[in-house]
Amino acid sequence: MDKDVFTDGRVSDFFNQSFLNLKVNAEKGEGIALAKKFNVGAYPTMIFLNGKGVEKERIVGMATAANLQKAGKKAKGS
Secondary structure, three states, rough: OOOOOOOOOHHHHHHHHHHOOOOOOOOOOOOHHHHHHOOOOOOOOOEOOOOOOOOOEEEEEEOHHHHHHHHHHHOOOO
16 A cells, blocks of 8 residues: 555545544554554554544555545545
8 A cells, every 4th residue: 555555646635635644553662552442453454533533434454545535535524
C-alpha cells in the first residue's frame, strides 16, 4: 500500500486535507499498546477516529485507493 495506494495523488490530497494521519508499527514500542487498545488483530489495519478518539471506520487488510477514499469519506461524514 505504501507504493501503490498512499502515493496516489487523489488519496494523499484527500487524506492530508481531511485527517491527521499517523502510521504506527503495532509490533514495536508504543504501537503494541495502541494495537491492544484498539483491538487490532490483523495487519494492515487502518482506523479512523474522530477528535475524541472514538472509532468511526476501520479497514482490515489491504485496500485499494478507491476503497480507502470511500472509507475516509464515510468516516468524515461526507
